[in-house]
Structure formats: structure tokens, C-alpha cells
Amino acid sequence: MTDTLRVADHDVFLVVDVQNDFCPGGNLAVPRGHEVVPLINMLAGKFAHVVLTQDWHPHGHLSFASSHSGKKEFQAIEANYGTQILWPDHCVQGTDGAAFRTDLEIPHAQLVLRKGYHREIDSYSAFYENDRKTATGLAGYLRERGFARIFVAGLAFDFCVRYSCEDARRQGFDVVVIEDACRSIDVDRSATATRDQFRSLGIPCALAEHITRVK
Ligand SMILES: [Zn+2]
Numbered sequence: 001m002t003d004t005l006r007v008a009d010h011d012v013f014l015v016v017d018v019q020n021d022f023c024p025g026g027n028l029a030v031p032r033g034h035e036v037v038p039l040i041n042m043l044a045g046k047f048a049h050v051v052l053t054q055d056w057h058p059h060g061h062l063s064f065a066s067s068h069s070g071k072k073e074f075q076a077i078e079a080n081y082g083t084q085i086l087w088p089d090h091c092v093q094g095t096d097g098a099a100f101r102t103d104l105e106i107p108h109a110q111l112v113l114r115k116g117y118h119r120e121i122d123s124y125s126a127f128y129e130n131d132r133k134t135a136t137g138l139a140g141y142l143r144e145r146g147f148a149r150i151f152v153a154g155l156a157f158d159f160c161v162r163y164s165c166e167d168a169r170r171q172g173f174d175v176v177v178i179e180d181a182c183r184s185i186d187v188d189r190s191a192t193a194t195r196d197q198f199r200s201l202g203i204p205c206a207l208a209e210h211i212t213r214v215k
Contacts, residue, residue, distance in 0.1 A: 004210050005210055006212055007214060010147055010149060011049070011150070011151060012051060012145075012147040013047040014050075014153075015040055015154050017091075017155045018036065018040060019054060019101065020099055020100075020101060023101060030156045030184065031185075036182060036183055037101055039181040042208065051141075054112055055091035055116050056116055060119060062079060062119060062122060063116070063122040079121070081131035091116070113137075115136055125167045126167070127167035142173065147173070149176065151211065152176070154182060158184045161177065176204050177205045
């Protein structure tokens with residue numbers, strides 16, 4: 001755990017996939033996913049710059065188990081870009097499940113970045129689709145805006161938060177994960193694997209109470 005971190009003007013808060021389908025009652029509910037919302041609202045108030053990501057799939061998306069006959073949810077398949085876990089249908093474009101939680105209150109968010117809109121490829125990361133090559137454009141946006149450090153929170157810790165943090169680091173940004181403002185799906189110990197991966201990459205995990213605003 002890190003000591004107090006002061007938010008500066010070159011910092012940006014990346015809020016990952018706080019959508020109805022990832023919260024209890026949704027199609028791909030992250031256990032206790034809704035609990036991050038008040039914490040993320042509070043954190044967002046400490047940042048001048050906030051970016052929201054939104055998982056945004058077409059019907060029949062490759063990541064849906066329903067798109068593969070004989071396959072079950074949470075089974076893995078080999079896609080042409082590598083292993084892909086199959087999920088329940090979720091965050092279908094324009095549906096209520098794909099909408100942000102109505103209790104997410106970040107009116108000053110400057111960008112909503114949608115991802116996962118190509119039918120044949122999933123996108124956990126906010127930076128690259130799951131082939132790790134197709135860019136979403138977020139790195140260019142952040143660089144052009146002059147941001148150097150990215151604080152990350154949201155859903156789910158062990159998938160979209162994890163891959164976003166790894167790619168942010170790969171792109172040369174400083175990264176801080178606000179771990180208590182995340183929740184995990186935890187497929188095959190993926191939450192533990194994520195913590196191990198952050199440790200090995202030197203990505204710090206902070207708590208929301210350690211983040212303070214520079215007046
Ligand atoms: Zn998805």
C-alpha cells in the first residue's frame with residue numbers, strides 16, 4: 001500500500017465500466033459491484049479530469065457464450081487473437097444493461113470511451129482490444145491532453161481494470177489502482193493473479209482514503 005497521493009493537474013481518473021450489467025441485478029454481475037459507486041463519486045470530486053469507459057457490444061458479439069453453439073458461459077475458446085472467456089450477453093449497445101449506473105454522478109467527466117464494439121473481438125482494456133494491437137485511441141487522447149499519471153477504479157478489478165492498467169503502463173503512463181474502488185469477478189483465481197501481476201509490474205494499489213486533492 002502507498003502513502004498519501006496528491007492529485008495534480010496532470011493526473012486523470014479513469015473510471016472503468018460502472019454499468020448496470022456489471023452490478024447486482026445485471027447480466028454479468030460483479031459481486032458487490034454496486035458498492036464502488038459512492039466511493040468513485042467521492043474520488044471523482046478530487047480530480048479535475050475524469051474519463052469514463054463503457055463496454056458497448058453489438059448483438060451476437062464474439063465474447064457472448066450465446067454466439068457459440070454448444071459453449072457455456074465462463075468457458076474459454078481460442079479466438080484468432082488468443083484465449084477468450086465466454087460471458088453471458090452483456091452491455092449490448094443501447095440497452096439498459098449497457099447504461100451507466102444512475103447513481104454514478106460525475107457530470108464533469110470529459111470523455112466517455114466506448115469499447116468492445118467490434119463484433120469479432122473483445123476489449124477488456126480501455127487502450128487496446130484483446131488482440132493487444134487494435135488501439136481504442138485513448139493513449140493518444142491522454143498524451144495529447146498532457147496527462148502523465150492515471151488513477152484507475154471500477155469493474156471488474158481482474159479483467160477490464162487489470163488490462164487497462166497493464167496497457168497504460170505499457171504506453172508509458174504512471175498508473176495507480178484504487179483497489180477499494182474496484183470489485184472482482186474472480187474466475188479461476190483471477191483476482192489473486194491480478195494482484196500478483198500488479199506487484200510484478202510495480203503498479204501500486206492505493207486506497208481511496210489515501211487520495212487527496214491539491215488545493
Ligand atoms: Zn464485455
